[in-house]
Amino acid sequence: MKSTVHATTVSNAAMLAYLGTSISSLNANKLNGMLAEIDFRKHLISLGYGQRVSPGGWIARRVGEIDFGRHNVVIFPEPIQPGTDYGPRRLMPVPATGLHTICSTFHQSGISAFYCSPSVHAADDVSSIRWQSVQLGVPSTEPWRPFPDSMDEYFTRRDRRYNFLRYHGDPSGIPAAVIGEEFAKEHLRVTFQNQYMAEISDVDGILWGQQLTYPLEIKEKTVAHTKKIGHYFGIDVGPFVKLAFYAAKRGNLHSLFVVREIADTTSRALVQWWFITFERLARFASWNKIGGGTNMLGGASTVIQIPRAEFSPLDSAHLAKL
Numbered sequence: 001m002k003s004t005v006h007a008t009t010v011s012n013a014a015m016l017a018y019l020g021t022s023i024s025s026l027n028a029n030k031l032n033g034m035l036a037e038i039d040f041r042k043h044l045i046s047l048g049y050g051q052r053v054s055p056g057g058w059i060a061r062r063v064g065e066i067d068f069g070r071h072n073v074v075i076f077p078e079p080i081q082p083g084t085d086y087g088p089r090r091l092m093p094v095p096a097t098g099l100h101t102i103c104s105t106f107h108q109s110g111i112s113a114f115y116c117s118p119s120v121h122a123a124d125d126v127s128s129i130r131w132q133s134v135q136l137g138v139p140s141t142e143p144w145r146p147f148p149d150s151m152d153e154y155f156t157r158r159d160r161r162y163n164f165l166r167y168h169g170d171p172s173g174i175p176a177a178v179i180g181e182e183f184a185k186e187h188l189r190v191t192f193q194n195q196y197m198a199e200i201s202d203v204d205g206i207l208w209g210q211q212l213t214y215p216l217e218i219k220e221k222t223v224a225h226t227k228k229i230g231h232y233f234g235i236d237v238g239p240f241v242k243l244a245f246y247a248a249k250r251g252n253l254h255s256l257f258v259v260r261e262i263a264d265t266t267s268r269a270l271v272q273w274w275f276i277t278f279e280r281l282a283r284f285a286s287w288n289k290i291g292g293g294t295n296m297l298g299g300a301s302t303v304i305q306i307p308r309a310e311f312s313p314l315d316s317a318h319l320a321k322l
Contacts, residue, residue, distance in 0.1 A: 007087075007122065007123045008085050008086050008087035008088070008119070008120040008121065008122075008123065009082070009083050009084060009085060009086065009120065009123055009124070010080055010082060010086070010120055010123075010124060010126065010129075010183075011082050011083070011124055012082045012176065012179050012180075013124075014124040014125075014126055015080070015082070015126070015179050015180065015183035016171040016172070016174065016179060016183075017171070018126045018165075018183060018186065018187065019169075019171040019174060019179075019182060019183055019186055020167065020168065020169045020170065020171040021165040021166070021167050021168070021169075022164060022165055022167065022186045022187075022189075022190055023167065023169055023171070023186065024167055024169075025169070026169035026170060026171060026173065026174070028265075031173045031174065031175075032220050032265075032268065033218075033219065033220065034174060034175055034178050034182065035175055035220070035268070036218055036219065036220040036260045037056070037178070037204060037205070037218050038175060038177050038178055039260060039270070040205075040218050040258060040260065040273075041053060041205075043273055043314065047315065047316050047319060048316070049207075049319055051096070051098055052098060052207060052208045052209070053205050053206065053207050053208070053216075054076060054098070054099055054102050054203075054205050054206040054207075054208075055076055055077070055078075055079060055181060055205065056076075056181060056185055056202065056203055056204055056205055057074060057075050057076035057077060057185065057202075057203045058074070058075050058185065058188070058189055058192070058200050058201070058202055058203060059072065059073070059074045059111070059200070059201055059202075059203050059242075060072070060073055060074075060075070060155070060192070060198040060199065060200040060201075061073075061198060061199050062154065062155055062156070062197075062198060062199075063197050063198060063199050064156065064197070067156075068199075069199075071112075071154045071155070072110065072111040072112070073111065073112045073113070073114060073151065073154055074103075074106055074111055074112070074113045074114070074203060075113075075114045075115075075116055075133070075188065075192070076099065076113075076114070076115050076116065076203075077116045077117075077118070077131075077181075077184040077185055077187075077188040078093055078115070078116065078117045078118060078184065079180045079181040079184050080118055080180045080183055080184045080187075081180050082179070082180060086118055086119050086120040086129075087119065087120065088119040088120075088121055088130070090119065092117055092132065092134070092144050093117055095115045095134070095136060098208050099115065099136060100136050100137060101208055101213075102137075102206045102208055102213055103115075103136035103137030104136075104137035104138075105137070105213035105251070105252045105253050106137055106213075106253065107136075107137035107138055108137075108251055108252070108253075109249040109250070109251050109252075109253045110249065111249070111253075112135060112154065113135065113136050113137045114133045114134065114135050114136065114147070114150070115133065115134055115136055116131045116132065116133045116147050116188055117131065117132050117133075117134075117144075118130070118131055118132075118184065118187075119131075119132070126187065129187060129191075130146070131146075131147040131148070131188060131191055132144045132145065132146060132147060133145055133146075133147035133148075133150045147188075147191070147192075148191055148192045148195045148196065149195075151192065151195075151196055155196035155197065155198050156196065156197050157195060157196060157197075158194070158195060158196065158197055161194060162193070162194070164189075164190045164193055164194065165190065185202070201238075201242055203215060203216075204216045204217060204218040205218070207256065207322070209319075209322035210320060210321070210322055211252075211322065212252050212253075212254045212322060213252050213253055213254070214254050214255055214256045214277075214322065215243070215246050215253070215255045215256075216255070216256050216258055217235070217239045217242070217243060217255070217256070217257050217258065218258045218260070219233075219235070219239075219257070219258070219259055219260070220259075220260045220262055220268070221233045221234070221259050221260070221261055221262070222261070222262055222263070222264060222265065223261060223271075223308055224305075226305070228286075229286060229305055229307050230307055230308070230309065231307070231308040231309070232286075232305040232306055232307050232308055233259050233261075233274075233305075233306055233308055233311070234290075234303035234304065234305055234306070235257060235281070235285075235303065235304050235306060236301045236302065236303060236304075237289065237301075237302045237303075237304065239257075240281075240285070240304050243255045243257065243278045243281070244278070244282070246278065247278045247279070247282070254277060254278060254279070255277070255278045256275050256276070256277060256278070256322075257275065257276050257278070257281055257306075258273070258274070258275045258314065259273070259274045259275070259311065260273055261273070261274060272313060273313065273314035273315075274308070274311035274312065274313060274314060275311060275312055275314045275318070276306065276310055276311045276312065280310050281306055281310075283310075284306060284307055284310045285304045285305065285306050286304060286305040286306070289302050289303060289304050290302070290303050290305065291303070
């Protein structure tokens with residue numbers, strides 16, 4: 001019996017080809033970052049916390065001399081699975097209960113939260129993908145609306161189209177387990193940025209704790225050492241500022257810096273999972289920044305040092321206190 005082949009599916013090959021044009025730098029740091037996020041979710045599942053972490057997404061805010069930073073939204077895409085039928089007549093998915101709770105915290109902090117779902121109109125034609133969005137975390141049932149047009153009340157439309165698909169990277173190193181999620185994130189970002197002017201940054205995930213909600217910054221690190229600080233991990237200035245933004249919102253919205261400590265960059269052998277709340281990070285971070293290695297965009301990084309002694313092991317006992 002022949003299997004049914006839908007005309008509304010997307011293959012891994014098509015998604016990889018797109019990612020090669022949309023990601024500015026597919027260097028080792030970027031790929032290892034993807035692997036770290038996979039391992040992080042596996043670790044949470046092993047601890048019984050797999051249902052308490054959101055998919056990755058984006059946070060965006062307005063730009064302009066008067067409006068910069070005034071309006072903030074967070075968007076989470078439904079991952080696209082290769083070979084799955086995403087026909088335009090399919091029923092819209094039901095977002096996970098935990099995501100509703102996470103988005104409610106964002107809404108209470110003044111950040112509008114949306115879940116976006118794709119439809120595919122021609123097989124393996126990524127330009128045929130259309131997105132619908134629904135606002136979550138509000139005290140009413142909201143309708144699905146075409147995305148990105150649903151963002152008109154938050155952002156200013158571009159005067160001219162910008163080419164976000166201008167790169168020629170080699171995407172073959174992207175782990176198969178994250179192709180669908182990474183593609184959905186990138187396609188959603190480009191769809192949004194093609195239409196609106198905004199400052200945008202990625203969201204590695206959101207952890208729904210026992211008491212609070214924590215946006216996550218997940219990195220893979222080897223430990224370094226200085227006489228002044230002892231053993232430390234570095235965090236780039238950009239992620240530090242983003243975590244500070246979440247902290248400024250207060251309420252139940254806090255944040256965590258998560259580190260997958262590895263023995264070396266060749267074997268990537270796990271030493272320990274660590275985390276630190278932003279409050280402790282800000283308290284103990286060195287006031288003197290230093291030059292770091294190559295960042296995920298391929299440029300030189302500027303690093304803030306945080307003593308490893310101030311991190312906590314990412315285990316069940318410590319997660320239960322969050």
